[in-house]
Amino acid sequence: MKEVTPPSEGTSPNLPASPCPVCARGEHRLWAIAKDYEYCTTGDEEFLYFECRQCKTIYLDPMPVDRLGVIYPENYYSFLKRPSGLVHKLKGLLDRRVFQEAMTNIQGNALRALDVGGGTGWMLNALKEADSRVCETQVVDLDPKAKAQAENDGHRYFCGRIEDFQSDERFHVILALNLIEHVADPLAMLRHFRELLTDDGVVILKTPNVDSIDARLFRTSYWGGLHCPRHWVLFNDTSIRKGIQSSGLRVRKLCFTQGAPFWTWSTLIALRRSGIVRIDKERPVMQHPLHDLLQALFAGIDFLRAPFSKTSQMFLVLERGPR
Numbered sequence: 001m002k003e004v005t006p007p008s009e010g011t012s013p014n015l016p017a018s019p020c021p022v023c024a025r026g027e028h029r030l031w032a033i034a035k036d037y038e039y040c041t042t043g044d045e046e047f048l049y050f051e052c053r054q055c056k057t058i059y060l061d062p063m064p065v066d067r068l069g070v071i072y073p074e075n076y077y078s079f080l081k082r083p084s085g086l087v088h089k090l091k092g093l094l095d096r097r098v099f100q101e102a103m104t105n106i107q108g109n110a111l112r113a114l115d116v117g118g119g120t121g122w123m124l125n126a127l128k129e130a131d132s133r134v135c136e137t138q139v140v141d142l143d144p145k146a147k148a149q150a151e152n153d154g155h156r157y158f159c160g161r162i163e164d165f166q167s168d169e170r171f172h173v174i175l176a177l178n179l180i181e182h183v184a185d186p187l188a189m190l191r192h193f194r195e196l197l198t199d200d201g202v203v204i205l206k207t208p209n210v211d212s213i214d215a216r217l218f219r220t221s222y223w224g225g226l227h228c229p230r231h232w233v234l235f236n237d238t239s240i241r242k243g244i245q246s247s248g249l250r251v252r253k254l255c256f257t258q259g260a261p262f263w264t265w266s267t268l269i270a271l272r273r274s275g276i277v278r279i280d281k282e283r284p285v286m287q288h289p290l291h292d293l294l295q296a297l298f299a300g301i302d303f304l305r306a307p308f309s310k311t312s313q314m315f316l317v318l319e320r321g322p323r
């Protein structure tokens with residue numbers, strides 16, 4: 001298998017690329033070259049990630065927009081049954097606290113919630129447990145197999161892309177957890193959220209942070225935050241603020257949270273390069289026997305350092321702002 005020659009620091013091949021999807025400027029440099037090491041869906045095909053020189057957003061170009069069925073295989077982790085166990089129970093408790101805090105200012109006793117990329121609606125179930133006022137719930141997801149389970153749990157289900165979802169109703173809560181990095185035009189999606197949000201509603205958003213130690217450390221080998229070729233636009237805290245503001249939303253809260261999955265994937269792919277572990281189509285990175293152990297370890301480390309440093313994941317609460 002031909003190995004990638006990653007760009008070293010300071011190199012800047014003058015490759016043509018689309019303008020930055022956040023600030024629309026055209027000046028960029030090649031930031032990383034990657035393959036689908038995690039699910040091995042696209043063989044030896046190389047994908048180019050560019051860094052906008054203006055706002056430092058990282059974006060994939062060209063984006064495989066017409067190949068969603070290929071790059072999200074049947075064994076893609078979010079299509080599978082939700083994991084259980086102590087770590088996930090603990091995470092569930094933390095999620096509920098986060099939701100309660102984000103929803104404090106919302107008025108009314110009958111709230112509507114939307115989860116974009118929400119699969120079977122398991123996170124909406126957690127949201128209902130966090131706030132009993134949530135009574136109408138909607139999932140938007142690409143996975144046709146999640147529909148029956150979601151509807152069985154009382155959620156409405158739209159099978160398709162968020163860009164194609166229309167509703168006359170407004171939502172008090174929109175969950176966009178690890179979603180914005182998967183879409184081709186994140187600013188258009190944020191504008192769409194603004195239209196779907198009630199006046200006192202909130203968008204709860206989580207996305208990778210490229211301005212992190214592990215992004216710098218693994219850039220020339222393989223950084224898990226690229227989730228190549230499924231993450232298309234990656235932000236830092238400045239560029240996400242810029243994108244949100246220009247979309248008519250406002251940041252109420254931005255903090256850094258544990259980026260254990262990216263540390264884990266980066267590490268496992270580095271071990272694969274050394275021939276120490278096997279990762280292929282049948283056993284993708286998320287199903288490797290070491291995955292959960294490494295993730296628990298990195299989560300603990302990041303949990304301790306998150307209050308003091310920029311970890312590789314950002315958590316944001318957004319509200320409607322002036323147009």
Ligand SMILES: [Zn+2]
Binds near residue numbers: 024054
């Ligand atoms: Zn830019």
